Amino acid sequence: MKKITFILLIFFVLTSCISKKSAISKAINTTLASSFYKNQFTGILVIDAKTKDTIYNQDSHKYFIPASNTKIFTLFAALKTLPKKAPAIRYINIKDTLYFEGTGDPSFLHPYLKDSTALNFLKNQSNLAFVSGNFQDEKYGAGWAWDDYQWYYSPERNALPINGNVVVSYKNTELVVSPPYFKDSVIEILHKDNRNEFSNIFYYPPQSKDTLETPFITSLQTSTSILEQALGKKISTVVTMPIGNKETLYGIETDTLYKRMMHESDNFIAEQLLFMAASELKDTLNSNLIRTHILENELQDLAQQPRWVDGSGLSRYNLFTPQNMVNVLDRLYVMVSEKRLYTIFPAGGLSGTLKNRFAGDKQPYIYAKSGSLSNNYCLSGYLLTKSGKTLIFSFMNNHFRESLSDERLRLEQMLHTLRDNY
Known part of the structure; x- marks a missing residue:
């Protein structure tokens, strides 16, 4: 009798799951069949x-331009490579001179992060x-739009960023400029x-009240x-670090x-995170180095090999599949506690x-x-x-001519279907 009851229970569970998937x-x-x-x-x-x-699958093996979904791969690379605190600079102290090099850390005097760890350390030398x-890389990523040079979302990349590599200008009675170095510019x-x-x-x-x-x-x-x-002091420059064991100053x-x-x-932070991760592997700051390392050593079993060319997703050369995204999201779900993951x-x-979108009834569901x-x-x-x-999902939409708000609205309706029916 117990065996029959157990079999019936399994039957009802399976039937219920099939019914839910069918409705979804x-x-x-x-x-998706709409015009x-x-x-x-x-x-x-x-x-x-x-x-x-698998709850739902449509063309998940095909390649799409991911835009900033690329940052999911960058996050995975950083979590796999970087320590709890960011390596701010690396240095060697020889006689009375401190030789230091950048690690790509974007937080140095960043207008929002405002980390001063490296600044205070260097002041005392x-x-x-x-x-x-x-x-050993380029200022811009492959495939970036050339005419984005003046916009906040496209700063140049380098080893030792300062102020996020942007000039911040705003009015406070008179014009305020940061870094002050650019005041007269x-x-x-x-x-x-x-x-x-x-x-x-x-x-x-002249009449603007915006922060640029x-x-x-x-x-x-x-x-x-x-x-x-x-x-407030002079700094000499050299090309190579003296021979010796480098030490690391950790910051944010x-x-x-x-x-x-x-x-x-x-x-900008996405791009610089790849340089920081590369610096943990070798002395060379090159984003291709870390991308190749992650794909060959951590993600070698992906069903489709992605084309991953930058950290941010600014490039239209990037090509990923929904399967790629779900695979890495699944790995993150296993690696990181839910509380920490959902905070990130x-x-x-x-x-x-x-x-301002995809809101839950009383608490977030996305x-x-x-x-x-x-x-x-x-x-x-x-x-x-x-x-x-808990569901892991990837919706990738490319080459639409409708409005972005309409695209999001229909996506939200599909997310509600998943939320309410599974």
Whole structure:
């Protein structure tokens, strides 16, 4: 009798699961069959986080431009490589001179992070020599739009960022400029651009009350001059570090960097995290080094090999599949506690780029990373159902001509279907 009861219980459970999946598939299929999706490309994969059962799958093996969903891979690489506190600089003290090099740490005098660990350390040294030769990469990522040079989301990359590699200008009775080094380079004039394309000449509208964040052109001379002014002392420059055992100065908590990268979709922090991760492997700061290492050593079993070219997703050269995204999200779910993971990811209706969308009834039901470029929108992360299940999902939408708000609205309807029916 007990055996028959057990068999019947299993039968009802399986029937219920099949029924739920069938209802979900029917609802999502109906949405995707509408004329709205006729001329765009959509890939979807949804799995149960515990059982790994596939709840819904459409073209999840196909490649899509991920936009800022790329940051999910960057987060994985950083969590696999970086310690709890960010390596701020590496240095060797020889006789009376401290030789130091950057690790790519983006927090040094960052306008929002405001970490002063390295600044205070360097202030206490007598003679300083900045070692510049460890950066072996380009200022911009492959496939970045050339005309983004003046916009806040596209700062140049380097070994020792200062102030997020942007000039911050705002009015407070008079014009305030940070770093102060650029005070005389900001011209109050109505201009179609924020900065001259080929020089560090910036424009601020006289009647504006906005805060402008404009990337500056980086160079060894510019970085050294800004640092000299901040420290109040001269700094010599050399190309290579003297022979010896380098020490590391640790600064800000890396989770602080991860949260800003994911919540604000901060492209600069994403790019610099890859350099920091590379610095943990070798002396060379090169983002391809860490991307290759992660793909070959940690993600070698992905069903489809992604094309991963930058840390932020600014490049349209990036190609990932929904299966790629769900695979890495699943690994993160196993690696990191739910509490910590859901703090790092934006929460629907509550924080970051999802603050004004995908809200739950009383509490968030979505913890996910969005990604948008013109005509592309992706959302990948974790969904908490009303029945208490956790789903891992990736919705990737490319090449649509409809409005982004309409795209999000239909995606939200599909997410509600998953939340309410599984």
